[in-house]
Structure formats: structure tokens, C-alpha cells
Amino acid sequence: MTADVAIVGYGRTPYSRAKPGERVYTVDEYLAWAADLALQKAGMSKNDFDGQGLGVAHAEAAHTVNWSASVAETLGISPQILIRADQGGASASAMLIRAAALIKAGVIDRALILGADTPLSIPSAAPGLPLSPERTRGPYWDFQGPFGLMGATAQFALIQTRYQHQFDVKPEQLGKIAVTTRYHATLNPQALFRKPITLQEYLDSRVLSDPIRLLDCVPIVNGGLAYIVTSAKTARTLTDKPIYLKGFGETNNYYHGSRTAPDVTTTGFAKSGPAAIAMAGITHKHIDVFEPYDDYPFIVMMTLEDWGFAKKGEGGRFVAERNMNFDGDFPLSTDGGQLSGGQPGGAIGGFAPLIEAVTQLRGEAGDRQVKNATIAASCGFGGIPYGRPGRSCIALIFGTEA
Amino acid sequence: MLVNTTTNKPLPEITDQTRPFWTAAKEGKLLLQKCTRCGTAQFHPKPWCVECGCRDIPWVEAKPSGTVYTYTISRAVAMNLAGWQGELPVLMCLIDLDDGARLYGQVVQCKPEDIAIGMRVEVVFEDISADAAIPKFRPASP
Numbered sequence: 438m439t440a441d442v443a444i445v446g447y448g449r450t451p452y453s454r455a456k457p458g459e460r461v462y463t464v465d466e467y468l469a470w471a472a473d474l475a476l477q478k479a480g481m482s483k484n485d486f487d488g489q490g491l492g493v494a495h496a497e498a499a500h501t502v503n504w505s506a507s508v509a510e511t512l513g514i515s516p517q518i519l520i521r522a523d524q525g526g527a528s529a530s531a532m533l534i535r536a537a538a539l540i541k542a543g544v545i546d547r548a549l550i551l552g553a554d555t556p557l558s559i560p561s562a563a564p565g566l567p568l569s570p571e572r573t574r575g576p577y578w579d580f581q582g583p584f585g586l587m588g589a590t591a592q593f594a595l596i597q598t599r600y601q602h603q604f605d606v607k608p609e610q611l612g613k614i615a616v617t618t619r620y621h622a623t624l625n626p627q628a629l630f631r632k633p634i635t636l637q638e639y640l641d642s643r644v645l646s647d648p649i650r651l652l653d654c655v656p657i658v659n660g661g662l663a664y665i666v667t668s669a670k671t672a673r674t675l676t677d678k679p680i681y682l683k684g685f686g687e688t689n690n691y692y693h694g695s696r697t698a699p700d701v702t703t704t705g706f707a708k709s710g711p712a713a714i715a716m717a718g719i720t721h722k723h724i725d726v727f728e729p730y731d732d733y734p735f736i737v738m739m740t741l742e743d744w745g746f747a748k749k750g751e752g753g754r755f756v757a758e759r760n761m762n763f764d765g766d767f768p769l770s771t772d773g774g775q776l777s778g779g780q781p782g783g784a785i786g787g788f789a790p791l792i793e794a795v796t797q798l799r800g801e802a803g804d805r806q807v808k809n810a811t812i813a814a815s816c817g818f819g820g821i822p823y824g825r826p827g828r829s830c831i832a833l834i835f836g837t838e839a
Numbered sequence: 840m841l842v843n844t845t846t847n848k849p850l851p852e853i854t855d856q857t858r859p860f861w862t863a864a865k866e867g868k869l870l871l872q873k874c875t876r877c878g879t880a881q882f883h884p885k886p887w888c889v890e891c892g893c894r895d896i897p898w899v900e901a902k903p904s905g906t907v908y909t910y911t912i913s914r915a916v917a918m919n920l921a922g923w924q925g926e927l928p929v930l931m932c933l934i935d936l937d938d939g940a941r942l943y944g945q946v947v948q949c950k951p952e953d954i955a956i957g958m959r960v961e962v963v964f965e966d967i968s969a970d971a972a973i974p975k976f977r978p979a980s981p
């Protein structure tokens with residue numbers, strides 16, 4: 438797969454917290470807005486995708502069953518191939534892998550990949566919460582909600598408690614991740630929370646579900662993102678800065694151990710991270726920028742371990758020892774991540790790390806630009822299985838050279 | 840989502856697949872699906888054995904005891920209904936049952952500072968509707 442395809446454009450709409458008085462955009466409007474930004478960046482038109490590929494991530498605000506086909510109609514695009522991912526925060530990454538395979542097979546030459554959601558504006562099953570009707574039906578919900586489980590924060594807190602039982606990670610180490618993403622957000626005009634925080638403020642923030650604090654939690658927003666992937670040949674006709682997909686790895690429904698009593702302290706990145714690195718023909722030290730799926734700092738730390746940057750149990754120490762600022766020795770979440778940048782719902786947030794990796798490699802990251810970055814890695818992490826972390830763990834490696 | 844409007848807590852949608860679990864819970868029994876081919880006990884309910892794919896997975900009564908695999912102390916209601924407010928902090932655990940499955944379960948009759956990985960617990964049932972009860976857990980009697 439190495440360098441057969443490249444990303445030639447991307448777009449990210451402004452995010453909204455849907456505060457009273459704000460213009461509330463629909464999911465359709467965000468899709469068109471994100472697509473427009475990506476098309477402008479690539480110098481392309483929507484009509485360039487007639488007969489080609491269109492990818493659409495499932496959204497909680499999806500208002501029909503056949504969502505990707507409906508979006509094609511909404512946008513007036515007549516693709517040959519529809520790609521749809523319903524892998525939550527891994528959807529953006531998954532669709533790149535699907536599009537790359539279709540392009541390599543010669544079925545299509547290019548694909549426009551879209552995701553948008555308005556989790557703050559959908560009808561909620563519980564007043565005041567982004568709890569969509571689709572999250573509250575079926576046996577997955579029936580054996581969690583009625584049992585008193587408090588959503589993703591409680592689910593990941595359970596994993597973190599177990600991790601802390603088996604290994605050592607200090608609150609200060611996780612706090613360093615939160616403080617770093619906030620620092621990067623101060624350098625990114627598109628980030629949601631741009632006021633710096635201190636480690637002490639992190640440590641003092643209210644515990645929501647031990648050991649997870651308020652400043653461990655990702656803020657939900659409405660918004661849309663998009664990117665365009667083409668064959669390497671076409672990419673070179675469109676831009677002098679194509680960003681090549683160098684490697685990928687994907688796991689879905691990974692169990693570390695048995696299916697009924699797995700060890701929850703290792704995620705599917707333990708397979709997909711090394712697989713992506715091997716496919717790219719690089720080693721860890723070649724990665725100039727790392728864009729994890731940062732819904733919680735603890736997940737970032739586990740991701741770093743499972744990719745192999747640190748041994749299991751030493752992720753906290755790795756975080757403490759490295760400088761994760763954009764101009765440090767391990768630039769991480771350089772756009773402010775989702776923690777400070779905002780998460781357009783569990784279904785769409787995964788576009789952000791991918792797009793920031795591309796932004797950095799194109800040298801378009803402004804005040805947060807990592808100097809001379811040529812290799813970047815990004816993560817998709819989607820869905821929370823019953824009693825475990827991360828249904829889908831996708832690792833991507835991008836490069837500036839074919 | 841079905842809601843118990845008296846308690847303002849969510850209720851399960853009971854299907855023919857899951858009814859034996861809820862009915863047994865009302866009678867004070869904890870049921871798991873057990874695979875007749877490979878012996879795997881699993882939770883929550885699945886349409887076949889997740890280890891071997893066998894669809895012959897009758898409900899069997901499980902020993903009502905287990906061990907805390909991990910825990911969290913939920914101090915705020917999130918992604919759930921406000922009725923849980925009255926039970927905060929909720930000691931939510933993953934429990935490894937002695938008979939082999941792992942499930943989410945609230946530990947009650949326990950102070951937050953006493954909850955610990957490895958704690959032995961036993962099932963107590965709480966009625967949540969006319970048709971269903973849920974298993975909760977309490978520290979095992981010595």
C-alpha cells in the first residue's frame with residue numbers, strides 16, 4: 438500500500454457548542470461546509486467525484502437509514518462507490534483504508550470522505566445530555582444503562598482503575614497530556630478551549646468518576662470535517678504537497694486474552710500500531726508527529742504503550758520524560774487534540790487527528806507547526822465494547838515522500 | 840428508551856431472548872448463557888457463543904458470587920437518567936463471577952473508601968419494574 442494514494446485536501450468547519458442564540462447548523466450543512474473547505478484546498482469541484490468515491494461516516498444525527506446514499510443526494514454527487522463507516526472515532530481512518538484499497542485496485546481514482554455530526558442538537562433520550570435514541574436501545578444498553586453505568590467516563594475509569602492496579606501511572610503524568618493539549622489549543626485558532634491550564638488546575642479539577650477528572654474529559658461539539666484522497670498519480674497533478682499514506686493497521690473487537698475475561702489494559706493498537714509501522718517500513722523514531730485519539734489522557738497513554746513507544750506499564754514514565762510540545766522531542770496532539778479542540782460526537786472526532794497529521798506534513802499548521810516534519814502518525818479509536826476499551830483501533834502513517 | 844417513571848431510571852427492553860434473565864432475576868436467581876459445546880459462560884446475552892459460535896447456549900443458574908475485577912466511583916450522573924442522582928456516589932464495578940463471566944454491577948452496602956479490586960462480593964437483586972430486577976452486589980459475608 439505504501440504511497441499508492443495521497444491526501445490532497447482537507448477541511449474542518451468551525452465547531453459549535455450550540456449555545457443559546459447561536460445559529461444552529463444541521464448535519465447536512467456541516468457536511469457541505471466541510472466538503473467545500475476540502476474541495477477548495479484541493480482545487481477540485483464536487484463534480485470531480487461523480488463516478489468516483491464518496492465516503493460518509495455514520496452520525497448520530499443521521500436522519501435516514503441509508504445515510505451515505507442520502508448524503509450523496511443531499512450534496513448532488515453521483516459516486517460510483519459509496520464508502521460508509523460506522524466505527525465511531527475510527528470511521529475516518531477506516532474510510533481511508535477502504536478508499537486506498539479501491540484506488541489501488543483501480544476501481545476508483547479518488548474519493549471525498551466526509552463526517553459531520555450535531556450531538557448537541559439531536560433529540561436526547563435524557564434531558565440535557567447528548568444521549569441519542571440509538572445509544573439507548575438493544576442489549577448493549579439494556580445491560581448497562583439500567584445497571585447504573587454512567588457512560589464513557591465510567592467505562593474508561595473502570596479500565597484506568599484496573600491499569601493502576603497492575604501498573605503505575607501518576608495523575609501528574611496524565612495531567613501533563615491535558616496541559617500539553619491545552620497549550621497547543623492556545624496556538625490553534627480553531628480549537629475550542631484556548632485558555633491555558635496548569636497541572637495544578639488539572640489535579641484540582643472535580644473527580645467525575647474515580648480516577649477520571651473533569652479535565653480528563655473531551656468536550657462535545659457540533660461540527661464537520663472532510664478530506665480528499667486520490668491516486669498518487671492524480672495527487673501529483675493537483676498539489677505539490679501530496680501527503681502519502683505510507684502504512685496502516687486496523688483491529689476490530691480486539692481481545693487481549695480470552696473473550697469472557699480479557700486483560701483490559703491492552704488495546705487493539707498493540708497489533709495495529711506495529712502493523713502500520715512495519716508497512717511503512719519505518720521505526721518509531723522516524724515519527725515526527727503523533728496524533729492520538731485523545732478522548733481521555735489515559736487512553737493516549739495506553740495508545741503510546743500499545744504502539745510500542747514504551748513498554749506496557751511504562752507509558753506514564755514515557756509521558757513524563759518526553760517533551761510533547763510541538764517544538765519538543767515528541768510532538769503530540771498538536772492541534773489541541775479533541776481534549777481542548779472539541780469532539781464532534783463519538784462518530785466524527787476521529788477525523789481530527791488524521792487531518793492534523795496531514796496539516797502538519799503540509800506545513801500548514803501555523804503557530805504550532807512542527808519543523809521539518811516528514812512522517813506523521815494518527816489514530817482512530819472507536820466504540821466502547823462491553824467491559825473493555827476501544828472496539829476499533831486504527832493506526833495510520835503518513836509521509837511527505839512517496 | 841423505556842423509563843421507570845417512578846424512579847426515573849432506565850428500564851431494559853425485554854425480548855424473548857433476554858426475558859429468562861429478567862424473570863429469573865425477579866425470582867432471585869442469576870442466569871448466564873452457557874455454551875453446550877465448549878462450556879463458555881458469557882454475559883451480556885449474545886445470539887451465540889462468542890468463543891466457538893455454537894447457538895445452543897441455554898440459560899443456566901450461576902453461583903451468585905464473584906470478585907471485583909475493577910471499579911469506579913461515579914460521582915455525577917452522566918449518560919444516564921437523573922434517578923441515579925439519589926444513589927451517588929455509585930460504586931460501579933466489573934465483577935468476575937465465580938462461574939466465569941464478567942459483568943457490570945453496582946456494589947452496594949459498601950463505603951466508597953472500602954471498595955477494592957479483589958474484594959469478594961455476592962449478588963443482591965433489586966426490583967426495577969414489574970417484570971425485571973437487576974443484580975447488584977455487596978461485600979461477601981465472611
